[in-house]
Amino acid sequence: MNTVKGIRIMLVDDEPHILQFLEIGLTNEGFEIRTTPDGMSAVTLAQEFQPHVVILDVMMPGVDGFEACRMIKKLGFNVAIIMLTAKDEIDDRVKGLTLGADDYMVKPFSFDELLARIQARLRNQFPSLLGEVIHGPFQIDDLRKEITYQQKVLELSPTEYELLKFMVLNHGIVLSKSKILDKVWSYDFGGEENIVEVYIRSIREKLNDKEHRLIRTLRGAGYRIDLP
CATH class of the missing domain: 1.10.10.10 (Winged helix-like DNA-binding domain superfamily/Winged helix DNA-binding domain)
Incomplete structure (x- = not known):
C-alpha cells in the first residue's frame, strides 16, 4: 500500500454502483480517491484535486466523457486519462485518443485489469511516484x-x-x-x-x-x- 501513497485518482461515472465499486477497490489499494458523477463537475474537481489519473466514463448526460477529456487536458497539468465505455467501437477509441486520452477500456472490465492499466500509466507518466x-x-x-x-x-x-x-x-x-x-x-x-x-x-x-x-x-x- 505504501507504494501508491499520495497518488491521486479521480473517478467520473454517472452510475453510482460503478463509482462505489471502484472507490472501495482503489481506496483499499492505497490510492487517494475523489469521485464525481458528471463531466462538468469533473473538470472543476480536476482543477482543484489535480489527479494523477482520471478514470472517465464516456457516456454521461450533458458534458460527455469526450468533452470532459478535452477540457481536463487543457487545464495544463500532467494527468493520465483512462476512458471507459460500454461501446466496443473503433471510432470511439480513436476519438478518445485523439482528444488526449491515454488509454481505453470497454465495460464490463475486471478490476485487476483496470489496476494494471493504472500502474502502467503511472510508470509511463509518473515513474518517480512509484519509486x-x-x-x-x-x-x-x-x-x-x-x-x-x-x-x-x-x-x-x-x-x-x-x-x-x-x-x-x-x-x-x-x-x-x-x-x-x-x-x-x-x-x-x-x-x-x-x-x-x-x-x-x-x-x-x-x-x-x-x-x-x-x-x-x-x-x-x-x-x-x-x-x-
Whole structure:
C-alpha cells in the first residue's frame, strides 16, 4: 500500500454502483480517491484535486466523457486519462485518443485489469511516484532497490546499488572519489579511497562496460557516467 501513497485518482461515472465499486477497490489499494458523477463537475474537481489519473466514463448526460477529456487536458497539468465505455467501437477509441486520452477500456472490465492499466500509466507518466526513475537505458526502482539496465535487472550488492544510483542520477557530472565516499559510504568511512575503484570495476563488469564508454575515468578528477 505504501507504494501508491499520495497518488491521486479521480473517478467520473454517472452510475453510482460503478463509482462505489471502484472507490472501495482503489481506496483499499492505497490510492487517494475523489469521485464525481458528471463531466462538468469533473473538470472543476480536476482543477482543484489535480489527479494523477482520471478514470472517465464516456457516456454521461450533458458534458460527455469526450468533452470532459478535452477540457481536463487543457487545464495544463500532467494527468493520465483512462476512458471507459460500454461501446466496443473503433471510432470511439480513436476519438478518445485523439482528444488526449491515454488509454481505453470497454465495460464490463475486471478490476485487476483496470489496476494494471493504472500502474502502467503511472510508470509511463509518473515513474518517480512509484519509486522508479528512468535515465536513458537505466531504470532505478528505489522501493525494490533494483536497477535495470537495457531491460535487464542487474545483480548488485547494496553498496553497488547505492553507488550506481548516485552516478546515474548525476550523469554528465564528474564525481570525485571523495564526493562518492561522502555520499555513498558516508562521512564516517575510515577506509581508503581505492575502495571506490574496486566497486567501479565490479559495476563495469556487470554492465559489460569493458571499454569504459559508459563509466568514464577522468584521471585526477574522478568518474562520470555518459548517457545517450
